[in-house]
Amino acid sequence: MDFDPYPDNRVVGTARVPSGPQRTAPPVPVKIIVAGGFGVGKTTTVGAISEISPLTTEAEMTMEGVGVDDPGQASSKTTTTIAMDFGCVTIDHTLKLYLFGTPGQTRFAFMWDDLVRGALGALVVVDTTRIDDCYPAVDYFERAGLPFVVGVNTFNGQLGYNLDEVRWALAVRDDVPIVQFDARFRGSVRDALLVVLDQALDKAMKMRS
Amino acid sequence: MRHPADPDDPEHPAAPGVRPYLRNTGPGVRYQPEPPPAPSPGPPPGSSGPPPGEQTTSLRPFVLTSGRVDGLDPNIGLETQVSSHPGALSARLSPEQRAIVHLCGEPLSVAEISARLRLHLGVTRILVGDLRAAGHLDVHVLENDFPDPETIMRVIRGLRSIS
Numbered sequence: 051m052d053f054d055p056y057p058d059n060r061v062v063g064t065a066r067v068p069s070g071p072q073r074t075a076p077p078v079p080v081k082i083i084v085a086g087g088f089g090v091g092k093t094t095t096v097g098a099i100s101e102i103s104p105l106t107t108e109a110e111m112t113m114e115g116v117g118v119d120d121p122g123q124a125s126s127k128t129t130t131t132i133a134m135d136f137g138c139v140t141i142d143h144t145l146k147l148y149l150f151g152t153p154g155q156t157r158f159a160f161m162w163d164d165l166v167r168g169a170l171g172a173l174v175v176v177d178t179t180r181i182d183d184c185y186p187a188v189d190y191f192e193r194a195g196l197p198f199v200v201g202v203n204t205f206n207g208q209l210g211y212n213l214d215e216v217r218w219a220l221a222v223r224d225d226v227p228i229v230q231f232d233a234r235f236r237g238s239v240r241d242a243l244l245v246v247l248d249q250a251l252d253k254a255m256k257m258r259s
Numbered sequence: 260m261r262h263p264a265d266p267d268d269p270e271h272p273a274a275p276g277v278r279p280y281l282r283n284t285g286p287g288v289r290y291q292p293e294p295p296p297a298p299s300p301g302p303p304p305g306s307s308g309p310p311p312g313e314q315t316t317s318l319r320p321f322v323l324t325s326g327r328v329d330g331l332d333p334n335i336g337l338e339t340q341v342s343s344h345p346g347a348l349s350a351r352l353s354p355e356q357r358a359i360v361h362l363c364g365e366p367l368s369v370a371e372i373s374a375r376l377r378l379h380l381g382v383t384r385i386l387v388g389d390l391r392a393a394g395h396l397d398v399h400v401l402e403n404d405f406p407d408p409e410t411i412m413r414v415i416r417g418l419r420s421i422s
């Protein structure tokens with residue numbers, strides 16, 4: 051087995067840096083998606099861990115009506131502009147973690163293809179008083195084969211339901227971790243992201259073997 | 260507990276697309292999002308006019324990119340690092356292109372360029388692609404689609420050291 055879990059002095063050379071006079075080599079960027087319904091704490095999550103205060107950008111997303119009201123209908127696709135916020139954590143000068151907070155919307159599935167390309171995984175933020183707001187995100191990440199973790203944001207320390215009930219309502223596979231966290235606290239967000247990274251590491255190891 | 264968490268329950272199998280679309284309307288609810296607009300039959304993609312309610316942000320982009328909306332390089336992602344060539348500022352550039360070149364003396368992600376210049380992300384990607392084609396920018400494309408275990412381990416150790 052050639053996997054060394056502590057490659058301390060190794061420089062990751064996956065960025066194709068053009069040769070030329072010495073210029074600052076860019077860090078290798080990796081990203082985690084923070085998804086969920088409106089107002090569940092995505093921006094709070096990103097801001098709690100980011101070393102910069104969250105920046106916002108606007109992006110086009112394709113939306114697919116999932117036909118809840120009219121199940122017989124073919125799905126309709128529309129394009130809409132959404133605001134996405136993001137932050138970053140510099141691991142060292144050769145590696146930088148980006149966090150992208152992106153909305154989902156009940157009854158509509160966003161197509162996050164551009165966003166998800168190359169992502170390590172996703173944290174799906176859930177408010178237990180309206181669990182179904184995160185269904186589009188869960189559906190999407192399942193289909194995309196992206197490692198994801200459900201993070202139940204404990205507003206005011208209150209968890210409306212126990213985690214088993216949340217798992218039932220979400221109908222996610224047993225190997226999808228469901229964790230409880232508080233979006234306002236860095237340590238709590240860090241721990242939730244570490245669970246996402248564990249999932250990502252599993253996937254990377256499977257891809258290698 | 261209201262429901263048994265039974266993954267084999269045929270009513271609620273653990274498979275994509277079959278989530279029970281329930282909405283909690285119990286007393287604990289403190290927020291009801293507005294229902295999203297119904298999917299309108301038109302206009303289809305590519306026809307004139309942005310979807311209703313999106314006018315403000317959709318007009319300017321197409322001016323800046325001379326009407327080009329497709330041909331986006333999928334390798335130019337949100338986190339992709341961009342750096343400008345030293346001589347690029349002396350080239351004839353549009354104000355937006357010049358601003359990008361100016362900003363990227365040090366490597367910067369596409370998302371940061373977009374946010375700092377308040378340019379729509381799609382527009383930023385197109386302008387970055389054009390600047391690269393003209394030889395004014397380097398776009399640092401990653402070779403792997405998914406990071407390798409060593410990289411992920413480094414992120415894990417980096418995050419663990421945050422307190």
Ligand SMILES: Nc1nc2c(ncn2[C@@H]2O[C@H](COP(=O)(O)OP(=O)(O)OP(=O)(O)O)[C@@H](O)[C@H]2O)c(=O)[nH]1
Pocket residue numbers: 086087088089090091092093094095151153203204205206207232233234
């Ligand atoms: N008490 C408490 N408040 C929280 C918590 N997380 C978020 N909030 C608050 O809830 C509100 C919404 O949080 P945001 O982080 O803006 O949520 P969001 O998902 O980014 O919202 P949108 O971008 O509008 O969809 C803010 O006023 C936060 O301060 C939490 O864990 N506890």
Ligand SMILES: [Mg+2]
Pocket residue numbers: 092093094135151
């Ligand atoms: Mg937000």
